[in-house]
Amino acid sequence: MGCRCDTVCGLIVGSVVGALVAVFGAILMPVGDNIIASTVNKEAVLEPGTTAYENFASAGxxxxxxxxxxxxxxxxxxxxxxxxxxxxxxxxxxxxxxxxxxxxxxxxxxxxxxxxxxxxxxxxxxxxxxxxxxxxxxxxxxxxxxxxxxxxxxxxxxxxxxxxxxxxxxxxxxxxxxxxxxxxxxxxxxxxxxxxxxxxxxxxxxxxxxxxxxxxxxxxxxxxxxxxxxxxxxxxxxxxxxxxxxxxxxxxxxxxxxxxxxxxxxxxxxxxxxxxxxxxxxxxxxxxxxxxxxxxxxxxxxxxxxxxxxxxxxxxxxxxxxxxxxxxxxxxxxxxxxxxxxxxxxxxxxxxxxxxxxxxxxxxxxxxxxxxxxxxxxxxxxxxxxxxxxxxxxxxxxxxxxxxxxxxxxxxxDEETADMFKKELVSRIDLLDNLQIGLMSVGSAMCVLCAVAACVVKRGRKRNIIA
Structure with missing residues (x-):
């Protein structure tokens, strides 16, 4: 019976952890957007040292x-x-x-x-x-x-x-x-x-x-x-x-x-x-x-x-x-x-x-x-x-x-600039998006599966007690 309690408790903890992971993924969305916005705003300014200035000053x-x-x-x-x-x-x-x-x-x-x-x-x-x-x-x-x-x-x-x-x-x-x-x-x-x-x-x-x-x-x-x-x-x-x-x-x-x-x-x-x-x-x-x-x-x-x-x-x-x-x-x-x-x-x-x-x-x-x-x-x-x-x-x-x-x-x-652009911006945005989606998906799945499993175990234990 203690083992069953441990199982249910573990599943409940898993469900809570999954929910926390999903919430963390959701929190990352505005945080990630702010990080991207901050980086882009910095690199878009036309002053020496920024990506925008390098493109602006050169023949391109x-x-x-x-x-x-x-x-x-x-x-x-x-x-x-x-x-x-x-x-x-x-x-x-x-x-x-x-x-x-x-x-x-x-x-x-x-x-x-x-x-x-x-x-x-x-x-x-x-x-x-x-x-x-x-x-x-x-x-x-x-x-x-x-x-x-x-x-x-x-x-x-x-x-x-x-x-x-x-x-x-x-x-x-x-x-x-x-x-x-x-x-x-x-x-x-x-x-x-x-x-x-x-x-x-x-x-x-x-x-x-x-x-x-x-x-x-x-x-x-x-x-x-x-x-x-x-x-x-x-x-x-x-x-x-x-x-x-x-x-x-x-x-x-x-x-x-x-x-x-x-x-x-x-x-x-x-x-x-x-x-x-x-x-x-x-x-x-x-x-x-x-x-x-x-x-x-x-x-x-x-x-x-x-x-x-x-x-x-x-x-x-x-x-x-x-x-x-x-x-x-x-x-x-x-x-x-x-x-x-x-x-x-x-x-x-x-x-x-x-x-x-x-x-x-x-x-x-x-x-x-x-x-x-x-x-x-x-x-x-x-x-x-x-x-x-x-x-x-x-x-x-x-x-x-x-x-x-x-x-x-x-x-x-050109291809070289496009590859640099993808590496410096697109790949990072994709990585952040995938991380956010991954955390939300895994966390949500973990939360739901653990919650369902906990309910199943509880119902099984009640049937055993009645029997």
């Missing part, structure tokens, strides 16, 4: 810009017969960019750090369809640039005296990086001229030292806390980061905001799903269609409408006039006018917008806020229209926002 993973140029197939027909232009994209022509580390990194007393982003491009033949000397028939940048700024009679005189037309034959290298244009008195002109040897910034961003929720947020760009391109407080706001990282512990219900100097404005991206990137769970954020929607659909975009004539009284969706920012009449859109008004793609034959190939996205690790992969896809367009004074435009019937080139700028964390 290679960035690539792939370019597809729109080769005009019926240039003579457009000029002489008023045909709609027909194009075929040529590419990719790939360049390595952002291979230079940030310069003039300077810490300031208000918990910000400033820096310059040097620009450079190196052609990558192995990732291209041909040499950058390949020639394409493209819109004449000089003519399109002068169309809205010069008297048309003067422009026609200059075009005839320099033998210029609406379209021209140029090499990929010339179109992208610049060439001497006789129409513009031999000035250099190119879609991305000037680029090599230039800088973006200076940027000033918060370090997160005093408030981790502000880490990487832009304080100033070009020494200004707001833009001056849009003549409107809302559109001139500089919101978010530069998209290379965000404050840690993302909430997928909240959008991410970032500023892009390429499009001279801030935008937001929304959560679209989770993905596996080399064994790391990341949140994918995409630009929503309303980003470049017409003011009719998105009233917030009214202050981005600069030309009511070209945009059809601000009802045209899908393009952003960045002329005031670039100093040259340029329109930015998504490739092939994705999410744009039908008028845009119908004005030029040969376009085929695709959500899969032409959308912009960021893959962000949600705990740290680090962007581990992204694809920024933009299209550069220029405009021309009818003119009774310009011979080459006398058969043109309507204003046309014409695609010149679209780009896909990408970067992905």
């Amino acid at each position: 993973n290679p960035f690539y810009r792939q370019f597809w140029l729109y080769d005009v197939l019926n240039a003579a027909g457009v000029v002489e017969l008023g045909e709609k232009p027909e194009v075929k994209e040529r590419g990719p022509y790939t360049y390595r960019t952002r291979y230079l580390p940030k310069e003039n990194i300077t810490a300031h007393e208000n918990h910000t750090v400033s820096f310059l982003l040097p620009a450079g491009a190196i052609f990558e033949p192995s990732m291209s369809v041909g040499p950058e000397e390949d020639e394409v028939t493209v819109l004449n940048l000089g003519v399109a640039g002068a169309y809205s700024s010069l008297d048309h009679g003067l422009l026609n005189f200059l075009m005839q005296s320099t033998n210029s037309s609406l379209f021209q034959r140029r090499s990929v290298k010339e179109v992208l990086w610049g060439y001497r244009d006789p129409l513009l008195l031999s000035s250099l002109v190119g879609v991305f001229y000037p680029y090599n040897g230039t800088f973006d910034g200076p940027y000033s961003i918060f370090t997160g030292k005093d408030d981790i929720s502000k880490v990487s947020l832009i304080d100033k760009w070009n020494d200004q806390s707001t833009l001056s391109f849009w003549d409107n407080p809302y559109c001139d706001m500089i919101n978010g980061t530069d998209a290379s990282s965000f404050p840690p512990f993302l909430d997928k219900k909240e959008p991410l905001f970032f500023f892009s100097s390429d499009i001279c404005r801030s935008v937001s991206a929304v959560y679209s799903g989770s993905h596996d990137l080399m064994g790391i769970d990341v949140y994918r954020y995409k630009l929503p269609p309303r980003t470049l929607a017409s003011p009719v659909e998105n009233p917030d975009n009214m202050c981005f409408c600069r030309d009511e004539l070209v945009t059809r009284n601000c009802t045209l969706a899908g393009v952003l006039d960045v002329s005031s920012c670039r100093g040259f009449p340029v329109y930015i859109s998504l490739p092939h006018f994705l999410h744009g008004s039908a008028h845009l793609s119908q004005a030029v034959h040969g376009l085929s917008p695709s959500e899969e190939h032409h959308f912009t996205y960021l893959d962000v690790e949600p705990t740290t806020g680090f962007t581990l992969r992204f694809a920024k896809r933009l299209q550069v367009n220029m405009m021309y229209g009818p003119s009774t004074k310009i011979t080459a435009l006398q058969h043109v019937k309507d204003y046309t926002i014409f695609p010149v080139v679209w780009l896909n700028e990408t970067a992905t964390v």
Whole structure:
């Protein structure tokens, strides 16, 4: 009978111990979360010695810009017969960019750090369809640039005296990086001229030292806390980061905001799903269609409408006039006018917008806020229209926002960095989670089994006594 008591007592003790183990596992959950949060918050601060600062100060993973140029197939027909232009994209022509580390990194007393982003491009033949000397028939940048700024009679005189037309034959290298244009008195002109040897910034961003929720947020760009391109407080706001990282512990219900100097404005991206990137769970954020929607659909975009004539009284969706920012009449859109008004793609034959190939996205690790992969896809367009004074435009019937080139700028964390990331963060979080779950599971099972066994033994003992 003493043995039976010892058995019951042991089972009761086992049940209590199991309950304590399960409770300990439950207690570890907030404790573990606090440990993770403390570690991440420490390493996410932009100051020497932290993981975030090492990534911030170095050149990082290679960035690539792939370019597809729109080769005009019926240039003579457009000029002489008023045909709609027909194009075929040529590419990719790939360049390595952002291979230079940030310069003039300077810490300031208000918990910000400033820096310059040097620009450079190196052609990558192995990732291209041909040499950058390949020639394409493209819109004449000089003519399109002068169309809205010069008297048309003067422009026609200059075009005839320099033998210029609406379209021209140029090499990929010339179109992208610049060439001497006789129409513009031999000035250099190119879609991305000037680029090599230039800088973006200076940027000033918060370090997160005093408030981790502000880490990487832009304080100033070009020494200004707001833009001056849009003549409107809302559109001139500089919101978010530069998209290379965000404050840690993302909430997928909240959008991410970032500023892009390429499009001279801030935008937001929304959560679209989770993905596996080399064994790391990341949140994918995409630009929503309303980003470049017409003011009719998105009233917030009214202050981005600069030309009511070209945009059809601000009802045209899908393009952003960045002329005031670039100093040259340029329109930015998504490739092939994705999410744009039908008028845009119908004005030029040969376009085929695709959500899969032409959308912009960021893959962000949600705990740290680090962007581990992204694809920024933009299209550069220029405009021309009818003119009774310009011979080459006398058969043109309507204003046309014409695609010149679209780009896909990408970067992905390399395997070495991904392995380090998994070792330093993911594996530790997984270990802690597994320990918590293991303690709760084992403790709960032990508690229940011992309690049930104790009841069984007690009932058995009662039956023996009655017998």
